[in-house]
Amino acid sequence: MNIPDVAEALSLDLVCCGDKSREATSVISGDLMSFIIGKAISGSIWITVQNHLNVAAVAVLKEIPMIIVASGRPVMADLKTRCDMENIALAISEESSFTLCSRLYDLGFRG
């Protein structure tokens, strides 16, 4: 499923569009940087409540095409700038990580 379709299906507020042609193939949820570095698969959608610049650095390392900041957490300006620069989609949602995961599961995604 490509990024715009994911954003539309989950009614996400897309702050950075990222690479619209890139497919998201899996989902990971977590707030520990080293956990994501250790476990994320390239192409995953990353759901987190972390909203600082380093989220983008980790996404670059793990070739994550889309970050969803959950639970209505505000997105820091420098995170938005970096995601724009790196062509990573950045979305915000009022829903919790748990709810977002369950909705992505219903769309056919698996972790």
Added chain:
Amino acid sequence: MVSDVYVEEYHIDGGDFINVGTASTKLKRSLEMMGIPSSLTRRASIVAYEAEMNLVIHAGGGTICCLISPEKIQIIAEDNGPGIPDIELAMQEGYSTASDAIRELGFGAGMGLSNIKRNTDTLDIISEVGKGTRVQAVILVKSMAGGREIGRGN
């Protein structure tokens, strides 16, 4: 004689959570430009990132030196920080001495050194309390026998 080793060195400031990740991102770009296979590029940049984090969180800064040759990628992180009293304990996943404030940012999960180990072919850590730490990680580009890329994932 011309050396076939390409060197990149980065200075990392202690406590600089804004720019952390810059060195590993630059290294990733350099390796991609050199045509290093993506699996190796990913492993090297993960090693560099975790080393950067350790310098920022624990060591009060330091340097990361990357030596890239056709045979291997060496990443050497050095600091003059407090040192690691028990390296074996520090290598255990989940063990961390990071403060609560750092943990709230998602760092200090106690997975840094184990992530480094998982992504390297050889890892040497030398540390002296009160003097500093040297972490030397090597990722082999080609096996010595057949020139085959080491196909290790992460």
